[in-house]
Amino acid sequence: MSGRSGPGGRARRRLAGTAAVAVAGAAAVHAAPAALALAGPRRVFAPTLAGTGRADHVALTFDDGPDPTSTPRMLRLLADRGVTATFFLVGANVARHPQLAAEIAAAGHELAVHGLHHRLLLRYPPRRVADHLARAHDLVATAAGTPPRFFRPPYGVLSSAAWAAARRLGMRTVLWTTWGRDWTARATGPSVYRTVARDLRGGGTILLHDTASDTAAPESWRATLAAVPTILDLCRDAGWKVGPLGDHGLPDPPGRAR
Numbered sequence: 645m646s647g648r649s650g651p652g653g654r655a656r657r658r659l660a661g662t663a664a665v666a667v668a669g670a671a672a673v674h675a676a677p678a679a680l681a682l683a684g685p686r687r688v689f690a691p692t693l694a695g696t697g698r699a700d701h702v703a704l705t706f707d708d709g710p711d712p713t714s715t716p717r718m719l720r721l722l723a724d725r726g727v728t729a730t731f732f733l734v735g736a737n738v739a740r741h742p743q744l745a746a747e748i749a750a751a752g753h754e755l756a757v758h759g760l761h762h763r764l765l766l767r768y769p770p771r772r773v774a775d776h777l778a779r780a781h782d783l784v785a786t787a788a789g790t791p792p793r794f795f796r797p798p799y800g801v802l803s804s805a806a807w808a809a810a811r812r813l814g815m816r817t818v819l820w821t822t823w824g825r826d827w828t829a830r831a832t833g834p835s836v837y838r839t840v841a842r843d844l845r846g847g848g849t850i851l852l853h854d855t856a857s858d859t860a861a862p863e864s865w866r867a868t869l870a871a872v873p874t875i876l877d878l879c880r881d882a883g884w885k886v887g888p889l890g891d892h893g894l895p896d897p898p899g900r901a902r
């Protein structure tokens with residue numbers, strides 16, 4: 645059950661890259677203090693779990709939507725820049741705003757699963773986790789018109805039950821290699837840019853938020869909105885193409901029927 649076991653000890657022993665360690669620490673810090681203890685700050689993930697893809701590409705991902713206040717603004721910005729991204733949607737938010745979820749997909753973005761509710765999965769027994777992920781998967785699949793390929797647990801805190809349930813649904817679990825800490829009340833466009841840029845490399849996966857989850861500052865998405873153009877400029881100047889996880893060169897989700 646535990647958050648300690650994660651996706652498997654083999655990967656932990658085999659891989660100890662700096663980026664993976666940073667991701668593990670980041671994932672823990674984003675969670676509540678109780679989860680910090682459970683997840684363990686020294687967890688190490690495989691590069692594909694961290695979202696390390698092809699070196700000439702950067703995956704842009706947004707968590708926690710859809711939100712009718714903020715998501716349309718992000719969609720307009722991305723359309724103006726001709727960029728598509730991956731939106732990790734909360735199933736309950738999709739149920740509330742199915743049309744908006746469908747509009748994200750219609751704009752060419754990739755829809756993925758961020759749980760049914762924005763709660764720590766460690767709170768639930770494995771069967772409940774599997775049921776929640778299946779429901780979220782179906783909500784997102786209906787909105788997108790195609791089954792989602794990727795799953796990211798709320799707060800980035802993964803349990804082995806969630807990882808296995810996502811795998812059974814044909815979804816690869818992907819965290820991130822850098823983030824903007826854009827959920828905090830003190831976040832500004834420049835602070836989000838600097839935080840993303842510090843750990844951004846070719847092949848990286850950027851975590852941002854197109855809305856505020858329960859633990860985020862309510863208007864924090866405004867800092868994200870201000871930061872995205874500068875992040876896109878940085879990637880352009882570095883020669884990295886920005887796109888969704890589906891174009892990131894990750895292996896196909898395990899067990900996925902093609």
Ligand SMILES: [Zn+2]
Binds near residue numbers: 758799
């Ligand atoms: Zn989230």
